[in-house]
Amino acid sequence: MNRALQAAPCTARQRFDEAAGLLVGSCCTNCGTRSWPSRVICARCGSDRLDQSTLPAVGTLQTCTSVWVSRPGLPVPYMLGQIDLGAGAVVFGHLRGLAADASLPTAVRIRLSADATSIPRFWFEPETSSRAATGRGE
Amino acid sequence: MPGAAVAGVGMHEFGRFPDRSLKDLARVAIVRALADAGLGTKAVEAVYSSNALAGLLQGQEQIRGQTVLREVGIDRVPVINVENACAGGSTAFAQAVLAVRAGYCRAALAVGFEKMFVGDTARSLNALATAADIDITAGLGLQFTAIYAMRIRRRMESGALTRQHLLDVTVKSHYHGSLNPYAQHRKAMSAAEIAASAPIADPLTLYMCSSMSDGAAAALVVADDHEAVARHPQVMVRGSALTSGYSHVQQNDPPIVTECAQRAYEEAGAGPGDLDVAEVHDAMAPGELLYYEQLGLCPEGAAGQLLDSGATGLAGRIPVNPSGGLCSRGHPVGATGLAQVCEIVWQLRGEAGQRQAGRPRLGLAQNSGGWLDGEPAAVSVHILERVPPWT
Numbered sequence: 254m255n256r257a258l259q260a261a262p263c264t265a266r267q268r269f270d271e272a273a274g275l276l277v278g279s280c281c282t283n284c285g286t287r288s289w290p291s292r293v294i295c296a297r298c299g300s301d302r303l304d305q306s307t308l309p310a311v312g313t314l315q316t317c318t319s320v321w322v323s324r325p326g327l328p329v330p331y332m333l334g335q336i337d338l339g340a341g342a343v344v345f346g347h348l349r350g351l352a353a354d355a356s357l358p359t360a361v362r363i364r365l366s367a368d369a370t371s372i373p374r375f376w377f378e379p380e381t382s383s384r385a386a387t388g389r390g391e
Numbered sequence: 392m393p394g395a396a397v398a399g400v401g402m403h404e405f406g407r408f409p410d411r412s413l414k415d416l417a418r419v420a421i422v423r424a425l426a427d428a429g430l431g432t433k434a435v436e437a438v439y440s441s442n443a444l445a446g447l448l449q450g451q452e453q454i455r456g457q458t459v460l461r462e463v464g465i466d467r468v469p470v471i472n473v474e475n476a477c478a479g480g481s482t483a484f485a486q487a488v489l490a491v492r493a494g495y496c497r498a499a500l501a502v503g504f505e506k507m508f509v510g511d512t513a514r515s516l517n518a519l520a521t522a523a524d525i526d527i528t529a530g531l532g533l534q535f536t537a538i539y540a541m542r543i544r545r546r547m548e549s550g551a552l553t554r555q556h557l558l559d560v561t562v563k564s565h566y567h568g569s570l571n572p573y574a575q576h577r578k579a580m581s582a583a584e585i586a587a588s589a590p591i592a593d594p595l596t597l598y599m600c601s602s603m604s605d606g607a608a609a610a611l612v613v614a615d616d617h618e619a620v621a622r623h624p625q626v627m628v629r630g631s632a633l634t635s636g637y638s639h640v641q642q643n644d645p646p647i648v649t650e651c652a653q654r655a656y657e658e659a660g661a662g663p664g665d666l667d668v669a670e671v672h673d674a675m676a677p678g679e680l681l682y683y684e685q686l687g688l689c690p691e692g693a694a695g696q697l698l699d700s701g702a703t704g705l706a707g708r709i710p711v712n713p714s715g716g717l718c719s720r721g722h723p724v725g726a727t728g729l730a731q732v733c734e735i736v737w738q739l740r741g742e743a744g745q746r747q748a749g750r751p752r753l754g755l756a757q758n759s760g761g762w763l764d765g766e767p768a769a770v771s772v773h774i775l776e777r778v779p780p781w782t
Contacts, residue, residue: 263526288638290527296638316548318540321590324516324532330590333537335765341638343764345533353593357548372530 256301260293267305269374274365275307276375278342287342297341311380312338314361319353326372336361336377347376355379394615395491395628397775398498399428400733405606405721406575407508413445417459417504420607420726424500428611428619432463435611436496438470439486441479441503442725443760447518448509459504476522477674478760479503480608480728481633481771487612488631488773497614503730504607505723515603519724522761522768536600538762539675540592547594549692552680554594556695558582561599561676563704567712568719570746573730575604575721599676601722608729610736624740629753630659630774636766647766648685648757655755655772656687663687666774667751668738669711670731672759676718679703679711682757686772710748713738728758728771739777750781 260266267277268290279291283300289308294301317334320327332348337358348361360380366373401423403416425432440456451458456470475482480503487499507515519535520528546552562582568574580598588597613619615627632654636647656662663686671682680694688709689697697703703711714720714734717727735754737743754775761768 292638316541316545318537318544318595319590319593320532320534320537320540321592322516322534322536324534325513326530327532330593331532333531333533333541335541345528345531345764347531357545 254294254301257293263290266291269365270307271365271367273307275310275363276338276344277305278308279303280306280340285340287338287340289338289342289344308338308342311360311362312336312377313358314348314377315358317348317351317357334361334377347373348378349376350378392492393494395488395612396615396617396620397610397626397628397732397736398613398617398619398622399424399426399430399611400736401425401427401609402573402730402733403607404573405604405723405730408605409508411605413442413449413451413455413504413506414459414462416506416605416607417502418462420504420609421463421465421500421502424609424611428613429622430498430611430619432465434498434619435465435468435500437468437487437490437499438465439473439483439499439501440470441473441483441501441729442505443474443476443479444505444507444518444724447521448515449506456502475769476760477672477722477724478728478758478767478769478771479725481731481756481758481773482728482769484610484612484729484732484773485631485633485771487610488628491612491614497617498619499612500609501612501729502607502609503726503728505725506605507603507723508605512603524763534592535674536592536595539678540595542681543675543677544594546681551692552695556680556698557594557599557677558585560679560698561585561718564673564676564679564712564716564718565598567705567746568715570744571715571720572744574715574719575602576715576719595675595677599718601674601717604721604723606721606723606726606730608726608733610729610732625778626736626739627776627778628773629661629776630655630772632658633769633771636763636768636770638764646685647770648682648759648772649687651770651772652686652757655774659774659776661753661774666709666753666755668713668735668748669709669755669757670714670734671711671716671757673712673716673718674722676716679716683711686755686757705746705748713743713746713748728756731756731758732773732775735775739775741781752777
């Protein structure tokens with residue numbers, strides 16, 4: 254597990270690929286499990302052979318909710334979802350442009366703000382291309 | 392290995408108590424639990440103390456247990472401060488059980504206390520938001536209510552639950568709460584009132600959700616040959632399981648609550664079909680429906696049918712949340728897990744008054760805390776048994 258000792262500090266690890274507009278996480282070279290943000294030891298198989306890699310642009314929105322209790326900087330209602338990006342990577346994120354009664358699961362595509370200080374930094378929008386409807390393998 | 396028995400339980404009522412400090416809340420729960428066991432403070436050999444938010448809300452970040460225990464003259468003994476978000480109370484209880492079973496001591500007190508009303512709801516919400524990995528969730532507005540709403544919405548999308556089920560289980564929660572003198576919300580409510588209450592996080596409305604709460608609860612765990620066990624019908628801890636959530640969700644992974652329950656069932660030599668009463672972690676009343684399936688009280692997809700059958704009502708086969716649960720009894724987070732233990736002990740002894748759920752022998756308490764990527768960060772399941780037959 255020596256690799257884990259030599260890993261870059263969390264604060265120095267990339268979380269976003271600005272040019273590609275994608276999340277950057279880790280992918281276990283032993284079992285293929287993905288994580289976001291990146292980890293140094295795979296929680297599934299225990300391997301320390303993890304690569305930094307981008308996550309798919311399109312994922313499967315498993316569930317969502319419209320929130321009516323305001324939090325700082327978030328006018329209500331705002332919409333949150335849980336998105337499966339495949340191979341074990343499941344993230345929470347804001348949703349934009351999705352009908353409140355949209356039927357689930359459905360494919361969504363990540364959008365990344367160009368402004369590194371914006372909150373949220375990323376969100377998801379409905380994926381219109383039927384080709385990517387499975388949300389996997391892109 | 393000595394067995395662990397619960398010799399005494401006690402609560403401070405849950406609700407809004409502007410004139411009570413953490414010391415006052417904890418004092419009442421501790422003294423009631425010790426009096427219930429027929430013991431004084433000097434019988435306590437170790438304390439496991441649970442609190443989640445006093446660091447942020449009262450500024451007492453460290454030695455929280457010692458600060459409330461000195462009020463009732465408990466000192467010198469080991470005090471272990473426990474924090475596991477909303478599952479802190481049951482985590483403290485699990486440690487007390489371990490200590491007694493291991494022979495470390497013969498009488499261990501588990502106490503949980505919380506004061507969430509601080510005159511500034513935003514501050515309390517901010518404190519609650521730290522029950523996640525804030526390095527990742529900061530600024531997202533991922534409130535507890537939203538997490539539950541998403542879990543429930545998923546079951547609705549699959550066709551397993553309807554909006555009516557959500558309303559019906561909330562009516563049950565408030566009815567049970569109306570019978571519980573310790574409960575924060577003691578008013579029965581109609582489905583129409585619940586449906587018309589303010590939207591919180593679709594499909595959840597205000598009266599489906601637990602609110603801010605002040606309160607405390609305590610349990611004294613003793614070795615099964617301790618003199619204090621003879622005072623009441625003996626209640627033994629048959630299963631005590633504690634798990635933490637996982638990060639990587641694969642298609643067929645069982646929910647962590649299921650995994651935790653399986654460990655507790657195995658230790659108790661029992662299955663869900665043997666249970667007579669259960670307290671589950673319904674921070675939002677409809678969450679109860681998720682746990683029917685995750686705890687094996689019904690097959691997957693049959694939670695609505697189980698509710699509709701009346702089996703989980705007070706007169707049913709497996710009454711669930713006779714106390715009113717988190718939604719109606721209240722949810723002062725660090726105290727909740729111990730309030731569940733108090734309720735199960737009262738039910739097993741036949742001391743639950745108007746909300747007594749028949750003559751139960753085996754009871755389960757399930758408590759969850761915080762969250763990671765879609766799963767609770769901490770889960771415990773305890774199984775308690777009444778030893779003497781009902782006469």
